[in-house]
Amino acid sequence: MGGRLTSFHGGPESDRTGFPRIQIMTALQLYQPFRLGTLKLKNRIVMAPMTRSFSPEGVPTSQVADYYARRAEEEVGLIISEGTVVNRPAASYDPSIPRFYGEKPLQGWKTVIDKVHAAGGVMAPQLWHVGIVAPGASGWLPPAPFEGPSGYVAPGKTGGVAMTEHNIAETIRAFAQAAAEAKALGFDAVEIHGAHGYLIDQFFWHPTNQRTDRYGGQSLAERTRFATELICAVRQAVGPDFPISLRISQWKPQDFTARLATTPQEMEAWLAPLAKAGVDLFHCSQRRFWEAEFPGSDLNLAGWVKKLTGKTTITVGSVGLSGDFLAAFRGETSTPSSLDELLRRFDRGDFDLVGVGRPLLADPGWSRKIHAGLSSELCGFSKAALATLS
Numbered sequence: 001m002g003g004r005l006t007s008f009h010g011g012p013e014s015d016r017t018g019f020p021r022i023q024i025m026t027a028l029q030l031y032q033p034f035r036l037g038t039l040k041l042k043n044r045i046v047m048a049p050m051t052r053s054f055s056p057e058g059v060p061t062s063q064v065a066d067y068y069a070r071r072a073e074e075e076v077g078l079i080i081s082e083g084t085v086v087n088r089p090a091a092s093y094d095p096s097i098p099r100f101y102g103e104k105p106l107q108g109w110k111t112v113i114d115k116v117h118a119a120g121g122v123m124a125p126q127l128w129h130v131g132i133v134a135p136g137a138s139g140w141l142p143p144a145p146f147e148g149p150s151g152y153v154a155p156g157k158t159g160g161v162a163m164t165e166h167n168i169a170e171t172i173r174a175f176a177q178a179a180a181e182a183k184a185l186g187f188d189a190v191e192i193h194g195a196h197g198y199l200i201d202q203f204f205w206h207p208t209n210q211r212t213d214r215y216g217g218q219s220l221a222e223r224t225r226f227a228t229e230l231i232c233a234v235r236q237a238v239g240p241d242f243p244i245s246l247r248i249s250q251w252k253p254q255d256f257t258a259r260l261a262t263t264p265q266e267m268e269a270w271l272a273p274l275a276k277a278g279v280d281l282f283h284c285s286q287r288r289f290w291e292a293e294f295p296g297s298d299l300n301l302a303g304w305v306k307k308l309t310g311k312t313t314i315t316v317g318s319v320g321l322s323g324d325f326l327a328a329f330r331g332e333t334s335t336p337s338s339l340d341e342l343l344r345r346f347d348r349g350d351f352d353l354v355g356v357g358r359p360l361l362a363d364p365g366w367s368r369k370i371h372a373g374l375s376s377e378l379c380g381f382s383k384a385a386l387a388t389l390s
């Protein structure tokens with residue numbers, strides 16, 4: 001019988017944390033093992049990628065390794081690293097974002113994966129190129145201009161240079177090289193960051209991709225060519241069995257209401273070539289996992305992607321929390337919330353894995369507590385948690 005992390009209906013009390021009280025019975029179905037090719041997970045909980053900027057000059061420190069190892073010890077099934085940038089001069093907007101190239105950063109990542117494995121964990125790095133972005137808060141700028149499909153960061157707003165075909169080929173090569181390094185270092189899988197308005201998503205999105213060559217086009221399917229070539233190159237670099245995840249989103253920080261695919265047909269035309277090129281797992285990013293993707297069905301993004309591609313999917317977005325992560329950046333505190341709706345969808349088979357961001361950032365023990373039903377020990381999320389790597 002499937003258990004539940006349910007809303008507590010017994011009265012207006014709150015527990016000792018001051019948060020509205022929730023009662024956990026169990027969420028045992030999330031603690032069933034999962035296998036995808038060579039990837040063997042002890043449960044369905046995935047730590048979502050979260051940029052922490054604690055890697056001076058792009059080198060992950062031993063504190064970064066310990067931070068991930070703590071999550072591995074505490075029943076996280078799959079850890080996806082913070083975005084880590086590939087070898088392009090303007091792939092990053094912050095020198096403390098880890099790199100996934102060069103001797104010292106790769107040594108740092110070797111320590112990370114060794115500690116995670118020693119703690120019984122499974123981990124994939126999230127490979128990232130930021131594309132065209134506004135400079136970070138520090139004002140730091142990379143040694144070359146930001147690069148993207150057409151020079152646009154948002155509709156009608158320029159912020160960098162348009163990539164030549166040579167730049168595109170070099171970028172694809174950089175992703176493939178990083179994926180090969182991930183495998184060589186001993187990581188269990190690799191994730192490509194194709195979401196949230198960064199480089200790959202800038203190719204998908206028409207307002208930022210105005211190209212008239214073969215990497216542009218009026219249809220989303222045409223604008224998928226860059227990502228498809230990139231996935232093919234990554235697949236070639238890692239061989240047939242190494243799992244490849246692709247993170248996608250409809251929303252972008254440039255426009256929360258943006259939609260790449262407005263119909264299931266468009267979504268299928270977008271994702272089928274990517275699945276064929278080698279994606280094993282789609283990581284479907286929403287701000288709120290319960291929001292329906294298309295009218296006429298309550299399926300969310302992960303539900304539609306699984307239905308249309310037949311591939312494994314991860315859902316993510318405000319799992320177990322009251323507010324979304326952009327509200328959290330504005331300083332709003334999110335409190336623990338019921339898992340009922342998540343489990344209803346999971347039990348229906350909408351998705352295979354569940355991404356959890358802020359709860360795991362704030363509390364390495366979140367997954368263990370959910371498994372054990374320790375609702376009074378859940379701590380929610382406030383922006384203060386970003387200040388340390390605990």
Ligand SMILES: Cc1cc2nc3c(=O)[nH]c(=O)nc-3n(C[C@H](O)[C@H](O)[C@H](O)COP(=O)(O)O)c2cc1C
Pocket residue numbers: 048049050051052082083126193195196247285286287316317318319321324325355356357358359386
């Ligand atoms: C501090 C922070 C950093 C993030 N950095 C990344 C990132 O590097 N790559 C990425 O794909 N998503 C990133 N995200 C988004 C999360 O992976 C996740 O999708 C989002 O927080 C929603 O999940 P949650 O509601 O469980 O926090 C970040 C989120 C937070 C809170």
